[in-house]
Amino acid sequence: MGKWIGRIVALAYLxxxxxxxxxxxxxxxxxxxxxxxxxxxxxxQAEHAFRVTLEVAIFAVIGNTVFGLIAAMLLARHRFPxxxxxxxxxxxxxxxxxxxxxxxxILVYGRFEPIGRFLDNxxxxxIFSLPGMVLATIFVSLPLLARELVPVLEEIGIExxxxxxxxxxxxxxxxxxxxxxxxxxxxxxxxVLTLARALGEFGAVAVxxxxxxxxxxxLTLYVQQEFQNFDPIGAYAASFVLAVIAIVVLIIINVLxxxxxS
Amino acid sequence: MGISVRxxxxxxxxFVALDDVSLDIPSGALTALLGPSGGGxxxxxxxxxxxxxxxxxxxxxxxxDATTLPPQRRNVGFVFQHYAAFKHMTVFKNVxxxxxxxxxxxxxxxxxxxxxxxxxxxEKFADRLxxxxxxxxxxxxxxxxxLAVEPEVLLLDEPFGALDAQVxxxxxxxxxxxxxxxxxxxxxxxxxxxEAMEVADTIAIISAGRLExxxxxxxxxxxxxxxxxxxxxxxxxxxxxxxxxxxxxELRAVPDAETTEATVVRVMRLGFEVRVELVCAxxxxxxxxxxxxxxxxxxxxxxxxxxxxTTSATGAxxxxxxxxxxxxxx
Numbered sequence: 001m002g003k004w005i006g007r008i009v010a011l012a013y014l015x016x017x018x019x020x021x022x023x024x025x026x027x028x029x030x031x032x033x034x035x036x037x038x039x040x041x042x043x044x045q046a047e048h049a050f051r052v053t054l055e056v057a058i059f060a061v062i063g064n065t066v067f068g069l070i071a072a073m074l075l076a077r078h079r080f081p082x083x084x085x086x087x088x089x090x091x092x093x094x095x096x097x098x099x100x101x102x103x104x105x106i107l108v109y110g111r112f113e114p115i116g117r118f119l120d121n122x123x124x125x126x127i128f129s130l131p132g133m134v135l136a137t138i139f140v141s142l143p144l145l146a147r148e149l150v151p152v153l154e155e156i157g158i159e160x161x162x163x164x165x166x167x168x169x170x171x172x173x174x175x176x177x178x179x180x181x182x183x184x185x186x187x188x189x190x191x192v193l194t195l196a197r198a199l200g201e202f203g204a205v206a207v208x209x210x211x212x213x214x215x216x217x218x219l220t221l222y223v224q225q226e227f228q229n230f231d232p233i234g235a236y237a238a239s240f241v242l243a244v245i246a247i248v249v250l251i252i253i254n255v256l257x258x259x260x261x262s
Numbered sequence: 263m264g265i266s267v268r269x270x271x272x273x274x275x276x277f278v279a280l281d282d283v284s285l286d287i288p289s290g291a292l293t294a295l296l297g298p299s300g301g302g303x304x305x306x307x308x309x310x311x312x313x314x315x316x317x318x319x320x321x322x323x324x325x326x327d328a329t330t331l332p333p334q335r336r337n338v339g340f341v342f343q344h345y346a347a348f349k350h351m352t353v354f355k356n357v358x359x360x361x362x363x364x365x366x367x368x369x370x371x372x373x374x375x376x377x378x379x380x381x382x383x384x385e386k387f388a389d390r391l392x393x394x395x396x397x398x399x400x401x402x403x404x405x406x407x408x409l410a411v412e413p414e415v416l417l418l419d420e421p422f423g424a425l426d427a428q429v430x431x432x433x434x435x436x437x438x439x440x441x442x443x444x445x446x447x448x449x450x451x452x453x454x455x456x457e458a459m460e461v462a463d464t465i466a467i468i469s470a471g472r473l474e475x476x477x478x479x480x481x482x483x484x485x486x487x488x489x490x491x492x493x494x495x496x497x498x499x500x501x502x503x504x505x506x507x508x509x510x511x512e513l514r515a516v517p518d519a520e521t522t523e524a525t526v527v528r529v530m531r532l533g534f535e536v537r538v539e540l541v542c543a544x545x546x547x548x549x550x551x552x553x554x555x556x557x558x559x560x561x562x563x564x565x566x567x568x569x570x571x572t573t574s575a576t577g578a579x580x581x582x583x584x585x586x587x588x589x590x591x592x
Binding site: 156159160162163164165166167168169170173177178181182 | 311312313332333334336338339340342344346347348349350359360363364404407408410411
């Protein structure tokens with residue numbers, strides 16, 4: 001009996017919060033057939049938003065892959081002063097609201113702040129521009145890769161790496177030939193997770209980008225604008241694209257996950 | 263000289279893992295580092311390999327000071343208790359690893375790996391992954407991998423510790439034969455005195471971070487430097503306050519100047535051997551004797567016998583202060 005109540009509660013919860021809203025988005029998107037949807041996502045503005053989103057996400061994924069690997073190796077393989085601090089700081093982006101992250105970035109890189117002015121004088125625009133959006137996205141997706149890699153690194157242990165050292169392999173050779181192959185699925189999983197987070201980011205990017213149409217507007221920002229402008233079909237269509245990406249990511253994650261334990 | 267360790271001390275926080283240890287390991291020999299778990303023997307092996315660095319002291323390998331050399335440049339082969347097999351590589355690739363790192367020509371690598379796989383009797387499994395091998399086969403693969411780079415010294419950290427008893431016995435005999443073929447200076451760590459006695463030319467006993475005694479298995483068994491070594495290497499019991507081996511006790515029917523009176527508590531017949539539990543002046547002790555002897559004395563609970571040490575009995579010298587701090591009686 002209790003089992004059934006649990007199932008019904010879980011299912012109802014998912015229905016109300018996930019399946020019904022997403023289903024309605026799908027329904028509304030295609031209510032008038034495929035061509036309005038296609039027209040909506042092939043406007044110059046929508047296509048541009050899509051491209052900006054991809055650019056930001058790709059740079060953020062590259063940055064976080066490099067940082068995530070270094071941080072995970074440090075946390076899993078080394079004991080050093082400040083390790084506990086690094087361990088705690090990595091999780092900070094999970095706790096801080098993305099909007100606060102955006103504001104904090106403006107306080108550092110804004111045109112009227114010392115660092116921002118310095119960069120601006122050298123022709124580098126951070127806020128209301130791609131670099132700021134990449135920074136904001138990196139920040140919010142920072143912990144995902146390291147948190148995925150640390151337990152796997154701890155589980156495989158250091159002995160294979162030590163064996164490689166005694167056989168003459170340098171630190172870099174050992175990483176490339178021994179460590180990387182051992183963590184490749186966890187790494188792929190972390191990259192996909194980071195990519196999903198980066199594509200869907202709204203708050204931090206909204207603050208630092210200014211949402212300039214045709215310049216710094218990402219897909220999520222475009223959805224909000226279309227919705228506020230009473231152009232629901234544009235909002236629904238872009239939402240549909242984001243949802244499809246999320247589902248594809250979900251499938252990839254599920255394909256990758258079991259391999260880690262084989 | 264194969265390996266020379268001088269004055270090595272290592273601490274992990276407050277814990278002293280090694281306390282001023284000095285040890286010479288001759289070239290070409292098979293040496294066991296024997297001692298209880300946590301006594302520092304694995305730490306010493308890892309310091310020789312360069313996987314740990316000593317707080318003080320010097321490690322020389324084949325005449326060169328290796329104390330500050332990284333493991334890559336010490337030319338040592340290291341075999342781990344849990345094999346440390348490269349899981350994503352085939353057996354062939356595992357063994358070839360060190361040669362490929364050294365950029366040896368492909369033909370040479372193939373030939374050398376084949377020879378080594380034959381040497382350790384796993385040539386049939388060259389294309390398998392380590393997960394498809396048994397524990398004993400994996401450990402032999404790890405050994406072939408370590409030997410591939412023709413190391414100056416071969417270091418084995420509890421190499422048979424993760425294997426079951428039967429395989430362990432086989433591999434022990436096999437390691438001895440392999441060493442007689444290859445002649446590389448070999449040091450292995452074990453906490454199993456039987457294993458050390460059976461395989462090694464020389465045994466170094468390490469306990470609580472200190473070197474207790476070094477010698478041939480016979481030396482240590484017959485002339486233990488102290489009570490600890492004597493206790494660790496074989497069964498002991500106490501007669502009139504002295505440690506003595508139970509098989510060095512003689513039970514007699516008639517008392518004389520050398521004997522001590524004792525009462526039999528229990529007689530256990532274990533095939534050829536008979537174990538006799540006794541009480542002597544309120545102290546428990548036990549003696550090992552033959553079935554023949556037990557029958558002759560008609561040993562049974564409650565009977566009075568007279569216990570003497572055989573003339574060749576082993577005993578540790580009385581505790582006395584010694585220099586260098588390497589051999590301290592307890």
